[in-house]
Amino acid sequence: MKIIDMKCVKGFMQLAQDSVDKGWHEMNGGNLSYRMTEAEAANVKKECKKPTSDWMEIGGSVPKLGGQFFIVTGTTRFIRNVTRDPANAFGITEIDATGTKYRIWWGLEDGGRPTSEFAPHLRCHEIRMEKTDGANRVIYHCHPPAVIALTFILPLTDKAFTRTLWSAMTECPVIFPEGVGVVKWMVPGKDDIARATQKLMATYNCAIWAHHGVFCAGATFDKAFGLMETVVKSADIALKVMSTGKKVRQTITTDDIKKIAKDFKLTLNEKFL
Numbered sequence: 001m002k003i004i005d006m007k008c009v010k011g012f013m014q015l016a017q018d019s020v021d022k023g024w025h026e027m028n029g030g031n032l033s034y035r036m037t038e039a040e041a042a043n044v045k046k047e048c049k050k051p052t053s054d055w056m057e058i059g060g061s062v063p064k065l066g067g068q069f070f071i072v073t074g075t076t077r078f079i080r081n082v083t084r085d086p087a088n089a090f091g092i093t094e095i096d097a098t099g100t101k102y103r104i105w106w107g108l109e110d111g112g113r114p115t116s117e118f119a120p121h122l123r124c125h126e127i128r129m130e131k132t133d134g135a136n137r138v139i140y141h142c143h144p145p146a147v148i149a150l151t152f153i154l155p156l157t158d159k160a161f162t163r164t165l166w167s168a169m170t171e172c173p174v175i176f177p178e179g180v181g182v183v184k185w186m187v188p189g190k191d192d193i194a195r196a197t198q199k200l201m202a203t204y205n206c207a208i209w210a211h212h213g214v215f216c217a218g219a220t221f222d223k224a225f226g227l228m229e230t231v232v233k234s235a236d237i238a239l240k241v242m243s244t245g246k247k248v249r250q251t252i253t254t255d256d257i258k259k260i261a262k263d264f265k266l267t268l269n270e271k272f273l
């Protein structure tokens with residue numbers, strides 16, 4: 001099957017377009033990656049016959065991902081061009097057996113390279129793969145204004161963000177019962193921020209980067225996008241309420257959150273109750 005006709009490639013492009021439509025991607029802001037199944041990787045090898053690059057350094061080490069194939073957006077390439085010019089905007093890469101190098105099989109034309117956040121993506125893939133018995137395949141990063149704005153006014157703690165988001169929209173504890181994690185401001189694209197995010201992703205499907213953006217994980221493109229959409233919407237509501245400057249008369253209380261958990265049979269993260 002042609003690369004562009006593969007279901008996972010179509011899902012990748014759909015998420016990119018939906019996210020651009022949401023206004024979460026200025027310029028080259030944000031990036032997306034997907035861990036292919038063995039059958040999908042086999043199709044890439046059959047269709048492309050040989051890699052188009054030599055092995056190159058990842059800038060971090062992800063030994064558990066050795067031999068895996070990833071679809072990934074290109075650094076400096078615009079997410080809005082994922083659907084317009086696929087082979088230029090993203091590509092398919094293979095990780096070597098040691099988990100320290102990658103090579104390109106398809107796309108990333110005109111000298112393209114994977115996102116500068118490849119190390120955080122791969123480290124998040126590694127931990128989410130482990131924690132979900134291989135179910136999680138998508139890591140998605142974007143720059144949504146409401147969440148970034150909140151990082152200027154809330155304490156940069158997992159608890160402050162989780163409680164604010166859980167209390168702003170009733171469905172939130174259902175969608176992310178484990179809560180969300182927060183990474184203090186750090187230089188992006190480096191292994192330090194990758195490690196800090198990986199640590200949070202051992203518990204959470206969502207990590208917020210102060211003054212920068214959000215990383216979400218999911219088993220499918222729909223799930224990763226849906227989680228991002230929920231976090232962003234809840235942050236938007238919280239921010240709008242705060243921006244009125246009015247006294248908050250009522251909110252979703254801890255007791256209310258516990259009632260939701262009981263009814264929906266959720267295991268909420270006890271740390272935040």
Ligand code: 13P
Pocket residue numbers: 028029030031073074075076077114115116117188189
């Ligand atoms: P890339 O263009 O390298 O993907 O960087 C965009 C970004 O969002 C950095 O955090």
Ligand code: ZN
Pocket residue numbers: 029030141142143188212213
């Ligand atoms: Zn970013």
